[in-house]
Amino acid sequence: MEFELIEHLRRRIPSHSRLLLGPGDDAAVLQMADIDQCVMTVDLLTDQVDFELEKVDPRRVGRKALAVNLSDLAAMAAEPVAAVISLALPRVGGLELAVKIYEGLLPLAEQYDLAVAGGDTNSWDGPLALSITLIGKALSGHNTEQPRPLRRDGAQPGDRIILTGSFGGSILGHHFDFTPRIREAIILNQKYNLHAGIDASDGLSIDLSHIVKESGCGAILDLDAVPVSKDAQRLAAQLDDGSTSLEHALSDGEDFELILAVSPKEAQRMLTDRPVGVLLTDVGLFVEEPGLWQTDSQHGKRKLIPRGWEHKFD
Amino acid sequence: MEFELIEHLRRRIPSHSRLLLGPGDDAAVLQMADIDQCVMTVDLLTDQVDFELEKVDPRRVGRKALAVNLSDLAAMAAEPVAAVISLALPRVGGLELAVKIYEGLLPLAEQYDLAVAGGDTNSWDGPLALSITLIGKALSGHNTEQPRPLRRDGAQPGDRIILTGSFGGSILGHHFDFTPRIREAIILNQKYNLHAGIDASDGLSIDLSHIVKESGCGAILDLDAVPVSKDAQRLAAQLDDGSTSLEHALSDGEDFELILAVSPKEAQRMLTDRPVGVLLTDVGLFVEEPGLWQTDSQHGKRKLIPRGWEHKFD
Known part of the structure; x- marks a missing residue:
């Protein structure tokens, strides 16, 4: 049951100094007064494309889904701030699967001081799909106080x-x-x-x-x-x-x-x-x-x- | 082809005053210096649960996927800021489907002055799933200059x-x-x-x-x-x-x-x-x-x- 899962997760998901209101309302509320420029990214992982669910511990799938998003923040040289997670779960075994996915990703979130702000969890007749969105803080770059996120478009001949x-x-x-x-x-x-x-x-x-x-x-x-x-x-x-x-x-x-x-x-x-x-x-x-x-x-x-x-x- | 779709979308997605760096890099960069408290929400819609793809114009599916997220911001009395969109697309007809989904949601984004910051688009052997994440600005409430997002937990006996x-x-x-x-x-x-x-x-x-x-x-x-x-x-x-x-x-x-x-x-x-x-x-x-x-x-x-x-x- 969806509400059963939400209750489970509300007990498991740790508090975070930025998280003024965590999972359980219509949206989370985050303290972001120190952030001038926010980076935002989403990555979707699907069964048989990014992993084979029958061959892998779902905890590793959960970890990967968060890690690939963190890698996108790394590509911007940004500091992780918050995540929301959506899970399309197969009907059979979906609850257990969701619990394991969170078990896999929560330690990584903690390691990077990332607030888990919420999620959406649906069951359906399709295979497992996970979509994670991260926001991050763009940090100042070399020799500047200004935010200077790393971009793809600045390479110069001779570099x-x-x-x-x-x-x-x-x-x-x-x-x-x-x-x-x-x-x-x-x-x-x-x-x-x-x-x-x-x-x-x-x-x-x-x-x-x-x-x-x-x-x-x-x-x-x-x-x-x-x-x-x-x-x-x-x-x-x-x-x-x-x-x-x-x-x-x-x-x-x-x-x-x-x-x-x-x-x-x-x-x-x-x-x-x-x-x-x-x-x-x-x-x-x-x-x-x-x-x-x-x-x-x-x-x-x-x-x-x-x-x-x-x-x-x- | 994924890159073909990305190119199409980069031409279609309008610029936005907050969007310092739009779709096409590892993450978008948003100007958020005026935002003290940010609200963040995600909603996942799946075929045969939230719509029946064989019976409905995909533009309406795209519109709905964004509208249900905007409704979550409404429930917090927050101002829409930015969206990222992930699409798990069936392999056959996926490109055309994605284009129509965006055609359905872009006018609604424009109506609410929402920056479309990016997305992730995968094809797979499963049915259509759409996950949209929104961030918004928590606004000041009645008789206060402070942000005062609307929450579920404040009802009082007698109200x-x-x-x-x-x-x-x-x-x-x-x-x-x-x-x-x-x-x-x-x-x-x-x-x-x-x-x-x-x-x-x-x-x-x-x-x-x-x-x-x-x-x-x-x-x-x-x-x-x-x-x-x-x-x-x-x-x-x-x-x-x-x-x-x-x-x-x-x-x-x-x-x-x-x-x-x-x-x-x-x-x-x-x-x-x-x-x-x-x-x-x-x-x-x-x-x-x-x-x-x-x-x-x-x-x-x-x-x-x-x-x-x-x-x-x-």
């Missing part, structure tokens, strides 16, 4: 392409268990003059193409420098279909690492400082000519066709 | 039960075409000392029971005074199943009118002033003893079992 972490093979588990790069993004945006950024959700090559397109420039990716994950190597070995671990790193998606555009000088400073605990790698260059290229020591510069995850309609 | 509009029979079309009571709620909350309020989505009796429960009091509903809609009369006549138009008014749900708790003096003032264009009716009394009762000239006071819409899990 270096900097990545956090390593790429590929997320299907082996990382897409459930990854750490959204909130902390890293906030530190990097405050210490360095970041020109542009995105989180790698669709795949390194396709997400790099988003920056390039929005910024009206091009990019050359140095394949020799791409940080290929151990999972990408394991996956390439397991599949044995001729795909290389590098190809997995370029196109698997759901790495949820950051792709950043910074001036060569700032890149140098960042790579020397190493101000965050995760790997930072320089993998190439933004250029004036629109388009995407790859290069390596053996073959030189040639076109890179962005490949990755895209929702297909018929 | 009158005041309704906007008429009730019942929404299934005949009103549940698609209703006007969210934003304007009325804001005017009433500013001119009168409202103690509590809710929008009638689940049904008059069940929504009244929500106020009573949250406020820790009871209520006596005067059946003779309930404003029964023409649709309730038409539906009772059509169904010919022994149900009365009054029963429809009490339990059909999706009226999206306001149920308010105000002191007798304020109620009198409100009913004399008639400050909004819609019908205002006094339908009873909040009382100290917890519970819900009905009364009429023929039968006197007896228990009222709240009936209405509730999502069922097995």
Whole structure:
């Protein structure tokens, strides 16, 4: 029963200093007087697309649904503020499923000091779908008191392409268990003059193409420098279909690492400082000519066709 | 194709003074420096539960999905600020469907000066599901400069039960075409000392029971005074199943009118002033003893079992 679930959740969902009125009314009320610019994002996850419910603990699904949204806030270098969660639940077992989804996401919300402001929970004859909306606080950037959210459209020719972490093979588990790069993004945006950024959700090559397109420039990716994950190597070995671990790193998606555009000088400073605990790698260059290229020591510069995850309609 | 849809929507979605960065980045950025308290709500609508896609123009589905959320803001007497929209679309015809859903909701967004900040659009093997999240600005209430959102939990024994509009029979079309009571709620909350309020989505009796429960009091509903809609009369006549138009008014749900708790003096003032264009009716009394009762000239006071819409899990 819906009201039974609401009562359960009202007991479980922790209070939060911003939450003047929590779940149970027609809307939540949040204290936001300190916020000049608010960022807002939504991500929808569906059964058989973003997870296979029959093969996974629903707690991991709940965690992932929140984590991918947090990764979008990381891509804006914003501080998490509040979430609302909507669940379309299968009729059979829906109540138990909802409870487990919340069990999976609540610890992550707490870890990022995120207020769980409310939700909507419906049962229906369809499969599980989860939609989570987050709002966040845009923080001041490098050398400014003003809010300076990280955007996709500021890459400049000559900028270096900097990545956090390593790429590929997320299907082996990382897409459930990854750490959204909130902390890293906030530190990097405050210490360095970041020109542009995105989180790698669709795949390194396709997400790099988003920056390039929005910024009206091009990019050359140095394949020799791409940080290929151990999972990408394991996956390439397991599949044995001729795909290389590098190809997995370029196109698997759901790495949820950051792709950043910074001036060569700032890149140098960042790579020397190493101000965050995760790997930072320089993998190439933004250029004036629109388009995407790859290069390596053996073959030189040639076109890179962005490949990755895209929702297909018929 | 997802990106094709995003491009279409970026051309269609109007700019807005609050929208510093609109759809197309990892998150939208909103100017909110004037907002002390933000309200936040989400509503999920699913095929075969909230509409039957094979029987209705998808534009009306889009309009309804936004309107039910606006009605939640009305229930808080809040001013609409921004929306994000997530759509789980069937694979076949999904693109066309999404375009029509947006065609249905964009005019309503414009009417209420709501910024469409972004969305997420996935295709899957399931039916259509739509989740919309709204944020709003909590406005100052009667005789205060401070934000004073309308809540469910402030009804006091002795308060009158005041309704906007008429009730019942929404299934005949009103549940698609209703006007969210934003304007009325804001005017009433500013001119009168409202103690509590809710929008009638689940049904008059069940929504009244929500106020009573949250406020820790009871209520006596005067059946003779309930404003029964023409649709309730038409539906009772059509169904010919022994149900009365009054029963429809009490339990059909999706009226999206306001149920308010105000002191007798304020109620009198409100009913004399008639400050909004819609019908205002006094339908009873909040009382100290917890519970819900009905009364009429023929039968006197007896228990009222709240009936209405509730999502069922097995």
